[in-house]
Amino acid sequence: MTHASGSIPAASPWSIPGIALNVGANEIVVSGSNVVAGGTVTNAQDIATDAAYSGGWNTGNNGGTGFNGWQLNAEAGESGHFVNGNLWGMWSHEGHLGESFRPFPSALAVGQSFHVHMKNGWIWENGGSVGIALQNAASNTLWEFYFNGGDDDYSITGGTTDIGWTDVGIDIVFTVTSAGNYSVDITPVGGTKRTYTGTFTGDIAQFRAWSYSNGTNDGQNSNRDYFIGAMKITSLGSGGTQVYSDFVVVTREAPANAPEIVGYNLQTGGGAMNLSILSSQIGTTYAIWESPTLIPTQNWQKVQGSSKPGTGGAIDLTITNMILPLNFYRIGIE
Structure with a gap:
C-alpha cells in the first residue's frame, strides 16, 4: 500500500529491515534472481x-x-x-x-x-x-x-x-x-x-x-x-536467469479512537506552569508539547519530563523551567 521498494544483499539467511505499513492489507513481495549455467x-x-x-x-x-x-x-x-x-x-x-x-x-x-x-x-x-x-x-x-x-x-x-x-x-x-x-x-x-x-x-x-x-x-x-x-x-545450453518470487500480506488494523481530553485547568506562578486534566484514562500517557510558533507543525516539541500516565482521575502536567515570554503549549497523548 505504501509503494515503497528497495534491495537487500544476497545472503543466507536474509532479512528485511523494518517496513512501514499503512492501515489495511499490505502486500510485501520479495523477489530474487540467480544466474545459472546452461545444461x-x-x-x-x-x-x-x-x-x-x-x-x-x-x-x-x-x-x-x-x-x-x-x-x-x-x-x-x-x-x-x-x-x-x-x-x-x-x-x-x-x-x-x-x-x-x-x-x-x-x-x-x-x-x-x-x-x-x-x-x-x-x-x-x-x-x-x-x-x-x-x-x-x-x-x-x-x-x-x-x-x-x-x-x-x-x-x-x-x-x-x-x-x-x-x-x-x-x-x-x-x-x-x-x-x-x-x-x-x-x-x-x-x-x-x-x-x-x-x-x-x-x-x-x-x-x-x-x-x-x-x-x-x-x-x-x-x-x-x-x-x-x-x-x-x-x-x-544457453543458460539464463532464474527468478524466484513470493509474497505475504500483512494487515494493519486501524488504531482505536484516541481518548478525548475533556476539561483542564491552567495555573501559573513562581516560574512554573501547571496543567490539570480533570479526567484521565488508564492506559493512556499524556504530555505537554511546546512551540514558539503555531506553524510549521514540525516546530512542536514534547516538553521533557512532562509525560504522565492516566489514573482514571485528575492528573497534573507541570513545566518547571524554560518558561518563555511568548510560547504556545498544547496537551496531547503519546
Missing part, C-alpha cells in the same frame, strides 16, 4: 543395444538419433564386425584391416563434444594396431588415439601419452574449444583422467575406428577383439 544438450547418440543392430552390425545401420549411417569396411574371412551386448566389435587377422566410419550430421562446432568408449584386448606385437580417429569429410585424419602392438603406452596425435596398455576400457571426450583448437579428456575406467590440448585444420565431419593386423593362427584371436561403446555429441 548439456545431446545432439546425437547411439549404443549397440539399439534395435537397429538386432541383426548384427552392418553397413547402413543407423541406430540412435542424430548420426548418419555406419559405413563398414572388411575383408571376407580376414576381418569383420559384430555386436557384443552394448558394444560394437571388430577383429582382424595379420596383414588385414577392418574399419568403421560414422558420419556426423554436420561438422563439430565450437563448444560441441564427441564422446566415445573404446575397449581393446591383446594387441598383436608384430604390427597390430587398434584405435579411433576424427576425420574430415574426405576421410583425412585430423586427430587420433591408438595403441600399436609392442608399445608400452597409447599414442595420440603429436606424440605418446602416459597411459599404459589396459583392457578395462577408456572413455574419451573430444571438445572443440575454438576454431581449430581442441581439448580431449581421456580416462581409463577406474583410473585418472588426462587432458590434452592441440590444434587441427579443417572440419571434423566423421568418426573412424579400426583394427589392423591384430591376429594370427595361435587360437587366441578372440582375446584380441576390439570394441567401441556408446557414443554421442553434446553441446552446452
